[in-house]
Amino acid sequence: MTPEPSATEPPSDRTPPAVAVVDAQFPGNVGTIARAMKNFGFEDLLLVDPPELDPDGEAYGFAGHAREDVLPNATEISFDRLVTEYHTIGCTAVTNEDDRSHVRFPFSTPADLAERLPTVEAPTALVFGRERVGLTNEELARIDEICSIPASDEYPVLNLGQAATITLYELRSLTLADDETQLPDVERVRAPEPTVDRLYDQWADLLAEINHPEEKRDKTMRMLRRVFGRADLTEREANTLLGILRRATERPAEN
Numbered sequence: 437m438t439p440e441p442s443a444t445e446p447p448s449d450r451t452p453p454a455v456a457v458v459d460a461q462f463p464g465n466v467g468t469i470a471r472a473m474k475n476f477g478f479e480d481l482l483l484v485d486p487p488e489l490d491p492d493g494e495a496y497g498f499a500g501h502a503r504e505d506v507l508p509n510a511t512e513i514s515f516d517r518l519v520t521e522y523h524t525i526g527c528t529a530v531t532n533e534d535d536r537s538h539v540r541f542p543f544s545t546p547a548d549l550a551e552r553l554p555t556v557e558a559p560t561a562l563v564f565g566r567e568r569v570g571l572t573n574e575e576l577a578r579i580d581e582i583c584s585i586p587a588s589d590e591y592p593v594l595n596l597g598q599a600a601t602i603t604l605y606e607l608r609s610l611t612l613a614d615d616e617t618q619l620p621d622v623e624r625v626r627a628p629e630p631t632v633d634r635l636y637d638q639w640a641d642l643l644a645e646i647n648h649p650e651e652k653r654d655k656t657m658r659m660l661r662r663v664f665g666r667a668d669l670t671e672r673e674a675n676t677l678l679g680i681l682r683r684a685t686e687r688p689a690e691n
């Protein structure tokens with residue numbers, strides 16, 4: 437019998453996409469992308485016409501812990517081999533004004549891809565373009581599909597490192613174990629009922645203390661209960677408010 441995978445084991449039945457960067461002009465971008473890959477569990481970095489990656493330079497400087505594995509293990513590849521050996525997904529900005537017959541259409545968002553990629557059997561590569569001119573139309577025409585991050589129509593073009601980071605974040609379910617794809621479930625210590633009741637008593641005392649009109653007090657208390665009910669106070673928050681209200685009601689009248 438196959439043992440149940442533990443919660444921290446990565447999803448085993450999926451081959452994570454490789455990340456290809458075409459003609460990266462700035463080594464810093466390659467470092468930023470390598471770091472995002474390490475953050476979100478991607479390992480296979482492919483570089484088409486890469487710049488010189490000096491171990492004392494920007495790429496390694498920007499790569500954080502990816503300088504230990506993702507970056508030194510990067511593979512140089514030609515664009516021809518990339519499009520022949522991989523199911524390629526070109527990442528590019530599009531706007532609503534883009535001509536629909538254009539090479540940038542149809543497109544998926546990274547979130548769409550996260551759902552669909554597990555069903556693609558061929559090795560896949562996400563392809564990012566140059567910082568200044570992106571992927572050329574000729575390159576896009578040879579790529580299997582297009583992925584675009586939805587952004588302002590007025591300015592949908594992110595910088596290369598940001599675009600790769602957002603895309604890889606959205607695809608993290610392909611590489612990370614379920615318990616790594618979300619933050620730890622830290623139990624909120626909700627304020628116990630007697631503490632919340634004391635808080636309302638203190639409010640009532642304060643309303644009396646400041647001579648809030650008697651005929652309005654019930655309504656005001658109802659409103660305060662609603663406000664604090666919505667706030668869903670933690671024990672610490674309730675105690676802090678209680679302390680402040682107590683000091684306000686116990687303060688000797690001035691003058």
Ligand SMILES: C[S@@+](CC[C@H](N)C(=O)[O-])C[C@H]1O[C@@H](n2cnc3c(N)ncnc32)[C@H](O)[C@@H]1O
Pocket residue numbers: 527528529530563564565566567568569570571583584585586587592593594595596597599600
């Ligand atoms: C600064 S952009 C290139 C700008 C270039 N003028 C263009 O319009 O493609 C660098 C790379 O980031 C990625 N990128 C930028 N914005 C994107 C978006 N909204 N969706 C997907 N990828 C994006 C693409 O891979 C692009 O080639």
